[in-house]
Ligand SMILES: [Zn+2]
């Protein structure tokens with residue numbers, strides 16, 4: 386079973402990362418606002434073509450703001466979005482598993498009572514005519530056996546002794 390808190394931590398950190406990257410992207414893009422004309426293919430500076438350009442080549446969108454020249458910036462955002470989506474799917478699956486695990490546990494508690502009630506009653510029919518006493522001892526028995534139904538019925542006579550000791 387996947388660990389739900391770990392997945393949730395991963396979602397949180399990926400979401401934080403996405404916010405940072407998106408902010409950077411927007412800030413960079415705003416540099417391109419109102420700019421017209423072609424950019425140098427290498428330096429991404431406006432006003433000239435590559436021929437004769439002696440500027441350094443632009444390696445980062447935060448320099449030029451030209452998102453069309455830097456597909457990697459958009460890719461980073463899309464990859465993070467995909468990662469978050471996948472993690473959210475994992476989270477849903479893990480929480481579903483946790484839910485059914487809890488249900489199964491609950492069911493096994495119910496089945497302990499269902500199986501052990503008649504077995505315990507048989508050990509002392511007279512005393513266990515009183516349903517309240519029977520239920521009280523069943524709860525004790527469940528603790529004693531740690532919610533595990535004992536397989537051997539031939540040792541059921543010991544149950545009364547055990548209950549006596551734990552009372
Ligand atoms: Zn240039």
Ligand SMILES: [Zn+2]
Nearest residue numbers: 429443445449
């Ligand atoms: Zn650039």
